[in-house]
Amino acid sequence: MAQGWADQTAAEITGAPTEQQIEVRQRLALLWQQRLTDLVEEQPELGDELRMWATGLRQQLPEAQRDWVNTFIASGNATQYNAPGGSIAVTIHPGERFAS
Template sequence: MSAVAAGGSALAGAVATDAWQSARTGVTGLFGRAGQRRADLAEVWTDQTAAEIAAAPAEQQVEVRQRLARVWQQRLADLVEEHPELGEEVRVWAADLRQRLPASESKWVNTFIATDNATQYNAPGGSITVTNHPGERPAS
């Protein structure tokens, strides 16, 4: 889901910007729709994300943001998998957040979209090895 990818990237990009409080409140609210425990976890996770990015040396900031973007993408994907009715809310939140990001923070945000039963492999800032056997589909 492209909203999950965009949301995770935008959230990591929002740290230390004017968009951060809105991003934090929004993602906490999304997780809160799945229960108070999830909202509480999201608050802890957002605080940890901000602290980890702030503590990273300047030369490692992009790497740290990219790694944390992937973490948030997985968290959002898990949320939407468990609660598919939240998919549209995640999409709206991610689109709004991306609009709020300063240009300097949105330049590294990656969005990958695969459609029509396509298989897509992405490794922004990293590497990936793929062995593909035509005709075989990975188990869902």
């Protein structure tokens, strides 16, 4: 099953137009993150093995892509919505106040 998912992922990335491949990779990375999270929840004994596998994969990436840092700063009365690596839709109705 996992091999089929991996093949499908590779085909979807390589089949996407060049200008969309980064977006496709990001979307599929989130999907894989959820799949792996589900797997570890169902079979916790695989956690260490998956961490070692992920570390090995990370080492194959170019150095600039191995670590990611997101910094979000809001000040004053600002309201901030963040979705690193994902997307978020916010609807604000004029005059509406949010509780803190």
